[in-house]
Amino acid sequence: MIRPGRALRRLFQREDGNAPIELLFMSPLLLWGLFGTLVYFDAFRVEATSIKTGLTIADTLSRERALVNDAYIDSMYELQKFMNLHDRSPGLRVTVVRYHTKDDLTGFLDATPHYHVVWSEVRGTDRAPLTDQDMSSLVNDLPITNDGGRLIIVETWTTHAPALKALPVTTIPTFTFAAPRDVNVCFNNDPANPLTDLC
Numbered sequence: 001m002i003r004p005g006r007a008l009r010r011l012f013q014r015e016d017g018n019a020p021i022e023l024l025f026m027s028p029l030l031l032w033g034l035f036g037t038l039v040y041f042d043a044f045r046v047e048a049t050s051i052k053t054g055l056t057i058a059d060t061l062s063r064e065r066a067l068v069n070d071a072y073i074d075s076m077y078e079l080q081k082f083m084n085l086h087d088r089s090p091g092l093r094v095t096v097v098r099y100h101t102k103d104d105l106t107g108f109l110d111a112t113p114h115y116h117v118v119w120s121e122v123r124g125t126d127r128a129p130l131t132d133q134d135m136s137s138l139v140n141d142l143p144i145t146n147d148g149g150r151l152i153i154v155e156t157w158t159t160h161a162p163a164l165k166a167l168p169v170t171t172i173p174t175f176t177f178a179a180p181r182d183v184n185v186c187f188n189n190d191p192a193n194p195l196t197d198l199c
Contacts, residue, residue, distance in 0.1 A: 035163070035164060036164075038163065039162045039163055039164050039167060042160075042162070042163065043160055043162070043170075043172075046084075046086060046087075046158060046160045046172055047158075047172050047174070049083060049084055049086075049158075050084065050090075050156050050158045050172055050174045051174050051176070052083070053079075053080050053083045053084060053156060053174075054154045054155070054156045054174045054175075054176035055154075055176055055178075056079070056083070057076050057079065057080065057092075057094065057154045057176075058152050058153075058154040058176045058177065058178035059178060060076070061076075061094065061152050061154075061178070061180075061185055062152055062178040062179065062180050062181050062185070063181050063182075064180075064185055065182065065183055067186050067187070067188045067191050067197065068185060068186065068187045068188075069187065069188060069189045069191075070121075070189055073092075073094060073121045073123060074123065076092065076094065076123075077092050077123040077124060080092050080124075080156065081124075084158055086158075086160070086161075087158045087159045087160070089124055089159075090124055090156060090157060090158045090159070091122075091123070091124045091125030091127065091155075091156065091157035091158075092122070092123045092124055092125070092154070092155070092156055092157075093120065093121070093122045093123075093125070093127060093129065093130065093153075093154075093155040093156075094120070094121050094152070094153070094154055094155075095117060095119070095120040095121075095129070095130045095152075095153040095155075096117075096118040096119050096120075096150060096151070096152055096153075096184075096185050096187070096198075097115040097116060097117055097118060097130075097135065097142075097150070097151050097153060098115065098116045098118055098148060098149070098150055099113065099114075099115055099142075099144070099145045099146070099147065099148065099149045099150075099151070100113065100114055100115070100116060100147060100148070101113045101147040102147060113139075113144065114135065114136070114139060115132075115135040115138070115139060115142065115151075116132055116135070117129075117130050117131055117132050117134075117135065118150070118184075118187075118198055118199065119187040119198040121187070125157055127157075130153070138153075141175065142177060143177075145179070149179070150179065150180050150184055150185070151177050151178070151179055152177060152178050152179070152180065152185060153175070153176070153177045154175075154176045154177070154178075155173065155174065155175055155176075156173070156174045156176075157171050157172070157173050157174075158171065158172045158174075159171055159172075160172055184199045186198060186199040
């Protein structure tokens with residue numbers, strides 16, 4: 001009578017085999033690993049491109065000395081679409097905020113520093129422009145600046161459709177910010193009327 005333990009030990013100690021049969025068994029696993037790795041790194045490529053796009057737009061705005069208007073934001077959106085060739089209709093939201101450490105009414109130091117939205121513009125998405133009420137949820141994601149300091153926030157949303165149809169289509173969000181270099185980044189669609197400047 002053959003003992004089960006001895007039979008298993010003898011089976012695992014065998015070194016003979018049939019290469020075509022083993023390849024047939026291993027091919028699905030090898031193909032799954034190969035395509036899974038390609039899809040995995042393609043998603044990282046899309047995310048890296050989206051981050052670079054947000055950084056490029058934020059850096060461009062941070063150097064702007066002239067007034068920003070709708071045409072300027074439209075050109076930034078066209079730049080985003082050019083850089084994200086895999087998604088021809090990405091989402092973009094550009095917001096300029098002002099940091100406060102004092103109470104707006106009394107002028108005394110406020111126990112909870114906060115941000116106010118100076119202006120916010122959206123392109124290619126149904127998301128609404130940011131408002132003062134939205135800033136309470138973002139305050140922990142932004143750095144502390146001096147009182148009255150400005151930040152440019154650039155948010156992007158890129159749709160990624162994996163090469164393998166078995167995986168779902170996902171939206172990759174990015175969140176980038178930069179401080180203006182020299183002057184406040186003001187928004188005005190009517191440069192002839194300085195009273196409409198949003199600074």
